[in-house]
Each structure stands twice: as structure tokens, then as C-alpha cells.
Amino acid sequence: MSGIVVVFDFDKTIVECDSDNWVIDELGFTDLFNQLLPTMPWNSLMDRMMMELHSHGITIEEIEKVLHRIPIHPRIIPALKSAHALGCDMRIVSDANMFFIETILKHLGIKEYFSEINTNPGYVNEEGRLRILPYHDFNKSPHGCTLCPPNMCKGLIMDRIQDSMSNEDEKRLIYLGDGAGDYCPSLRLKERDFMMPRKNFPVWDLICKNPLLLKAEIHGWSDGEEQEQVLLHLINKIEMDKNSQFISSDCKLQILSVSDALPKVLSVRP
Ligand SMILES: Cc1ncc(C[n+]2csc(CCOP(=O)(O)O)c2C)c(N)n1
Numbered sequence: 001m002s003g004i005v006v007v008f009d010f011d012k013t014i015v016e017c018d019s020d021n022w023v024i025d026e027l028g029f030t031d032l033f034n035q036l037l038p039t040m041p042w043n044s045l046m047d048r049m050m051m052e053l054h055s056h057g058i059t060i061e062e063i064e065k066v067l068h069r070i071p072i073h074p075r076i077i078p079a080l081k082s083a084h085a086l087g088c089d090m091r092i093v094s095d096a097n098m099f100f101i102e103t104i105l106k107h108l109g110i111k112e113y114f115s116e117i118n119t120n121p122g123y124v125n126e127e128g129r130l131r132i133l134p135y136h137d138f139n140k141s142p143h144g145c146t147l148c149p150p151n152m153c154k155g156l157i158m159d160r161i162q163d164s165m166s167n168e169d170e171k172r173l174i175y176l177g178d179g180a181g182d183y184c185p186s187l188r189l190k191e192r193d194f195m196m197p198r199k200n201f202p203v204w205d206l207i208c209k210n211p212l213l214l215k216a217e218i219h220g221w222s223d224g225e226e227q228e229q230v231l232l233h234l235i236n237k238i239e240m241d242k243n244s245q246f247i248s249s250d251c252k253l254q255i256l257s258v259s260d261a262l263p264k265v266l267s268v269r270p
């Protein structure tokens with residue numbers, strides 16, 4: 001393990017579009033979706049739309065086929081492979097849902113790279129209908145964060161990730177995201193961490209309003225190619241920092257041993 005935890009948003013960070021919109025648009029339900037959107041929260045609407053798909057005879061297999069075709073930049077998978085090979089602990093924090101994310105990751109053969117997927121529950125029920133539920137039950141216990149949608153506060157998830165990291169002080173986090181929901185977790189990052197916002201996307205605009213609110217170093221990216229370059233550069237930089245710390249502590253040891261030896265050396269001189 002490299003001591004680096006990389007937290008990825010999913011939609012428009014790993015895949016190139018919003019998986020929710022991709023499924024609705026590809027199956028021809030955009031008009032109904034837009035009609036219902038003003039009447040309920042996004043996450044509840046996705047559950048409702050899955051009911052609509054089911055009642056129109058659309059099967060789980062058809063939804064899976066659409067998910068298998070989701071666009072992804074050609075450098076994303078090589079970037080994830082490299083980060084994994086370099087020993088990074090990689091996790092997902094997403095406001096999409098478990099069914100969509102697992103279906104896509106399994107199809108791409110990259111599910112095993114991630115140690116954790118934090119997202120809204122999504123599962124196929126006994127009638128063969130996809131159910132999508134909120135990550136936080138906002139009726140029973142609202143999360144109370146004013147920056148985040150009612151179903152998910154990514155900042156709270158980050159708190160848990162930071163608490164779960166053993167030797168927390170020695171570990172360093174890199175967070176990649178694009179959306180407004182990625183702003184709250186960016187405020188949780190420490191001085192030693194890195195925020196990688198997608199340039200000119202909502203999280204970038206929010207950060208630009210007052211970059212000083214972030215403690216972490218900010219490194220933007222525009223597409224999969226730049227994401228790969230910046231991510232591998234940061235991993236490399238963290239490794240170099242670690243090595244230079246070792247070198248400086250080795251030097252201190254040498255200096256100590258030289259000064260210890262000095263009186264003895266002096267004493268054998270005539
Ligand atoms: C105006 C407006 N209304 C609703 C939404 C909600 N929304 C859109 S896509 C998505 C999934 C994000 O997944 P990920 O966290 O993986 O990027 C969510 C929660 C929005 N972004 N903008």
C-alpha cells in the first residue's frame with residue numbers, strides 16, 4: 001500500500017455522462033422524466049422512473065445493455081489500472097446508484113480495483129423491478145447539511161472515510177469530482193490532501209468563488225487524458241515527498257553518528 005487513498009465521484013468523473021440521464025434518454029423516457037422532475041427529489045424520481053420502465057415492459061437485461069454502452073474516455077481505465085498498480089486504495093462516492101455503478105464496473109472489468117462503493121442502494125426486487133433508494137433516509141434522519149441534496153451528503157461519507165483510515169496522519173487523500181455534490185467533501189480535505197475538480201464543471205465554479213476555503217491543493221483536469229496525467233503526477237509527487245523525508249532523516253542519523261564518533265577520532269590523534 002502506498003498510503004494514498006483516491007476517492008472518485010462516478011458520473012462525469014469515471015464515466016463521461018450522468019448514468020441516470022443516459023438510461024432515461026437511451027430508453028426514450030426523457031419527456032416523462034422532465035415532466036416529473038419539478039414534483040419530487042431526483043433520487044425519488046429515479047425510483048419512480050424505474051417503475052415506469054418496468055410497467056412499460058422494459059426488462060433488467062435491457063437496462064443492463066444500455067449501461068454497457070455508456071461512454072467512457074479511453075484513458076480512464078489505464079489511469080485506474082496505474083493508480084491501482086501503484087498501491088493506491090481507491091474508493092467511489094457517488095449520487096448515482098449501486099445497480100448502475102456495479103453493472104458498469106463489472107462490464108468494464110474494473111470493479112475489483114475499488115475497495116468501497118458508497119452510493120444510493122439499487123437492487124432488483126422480486127418482481128424484476130429496479131428499486132433505487134436514498135443513501136440517507138431523509139424522512140427518518142435528515143443529515144442537516146445545507147450544501148448537499150437530502151438523499152446524500154458526500155461530506156459525511158468523507159468524514160467516515162477519514163475516520164476509517166488507519167495511521168490517518170501519514171495517509172494522503174486525492175478527491176476527483178465534477179458536480180455540486182463534490183463541493184462539500186472538498187471542504188473536508190486537509191492541507192496534505194489534493195482536490196482534483198473537473199474544470200468548468202459545477203464543483204470547479206463553486207471552488208473558484210473562494211478557493212481559500214479549501215485546505216487541500218487544487219489541481220484541475222478537463223478530460224480523461226488530463227485526469228490521467230494529473231492523477232499520476234500527484235501520486236508520483238506524494239511518493240517523492242515520502243522518499244525525501246526518508247533521505248532527510250537518514251542524513252540526520254549520519255550527522256548524529258559522525259558527531260558521536262568525533263571525540264573518539266580526536267582522542268586517537270597524537
Ligand atoms: C439541476 C440538477 N438537478 C438534479 C441533479 C442531480 N443529479 C443529476 S445526475 C446525478 C448523479 C450524480 O452522480 P455522481 O455523484 O456520481 O456524479 C444527480 C444526483 C443535478 N445534478 N442537477
Ligand SMILES: [Mg+2]
Pocket residue numbers: 009010011012013177178179
Ligand atoms: Mg459527478
